[in-house]
Amino acid sequence: MMINRTFLDGLSKADQDLIRKAAKEAAAWANEKMKTGELKLLIELQRKGMQVVIPDADAFREKAKPAVEELFRTEWPVTTWAEILAQ
Incomplete structure (x- = not known):
């Protein structure tokens, strides 16, 4: 909303x-x-x-982790998943 x-x-x-x-x-x-x-x-x-075919979500998360962490450092206004989930 x-x-x-x-x-x-x-x-x-x-x-x-x-x-x-x-x-x-x-x-x-x-x-x-x-x-x-x-x-x-x-x-x-x-x-x-x-x-x-149901993909392995944990494998996707693990592969994406470096890119996501880089986005937290350089692009996004929050710094952790915890901050996102708290909103």
């Missing part, structure tokens, strides 16, 4: 909290709908003969 910072800052703390809570709930709902839809589509494609 996007909202104008000036508008949000002009709201009461209670209203800001309400908007943030609603945004988190909406994002969780949308993520669940997307996962369900993707799973149904994947099952249908497999039923029609598509071969599905």
Whole structure:
């Protein structure tokens, strides 16, 4: 969700909290709908003969780690994954 910072800052703390809570709930709902839809589509494609390869996410993370760390140092306004997850 996007909202104008000036508008949000002009709201009461209670209203800001309400908007943030609603945004988190909406994002969780949308993520669940997307996962369900993707799973149904994947099952249908497999039923029609598509071969599905699920990559090793940990291997991708390990290979990407040096590039991501470089971006933290040179490009991004945060310095760690923990900072990203805290937002």
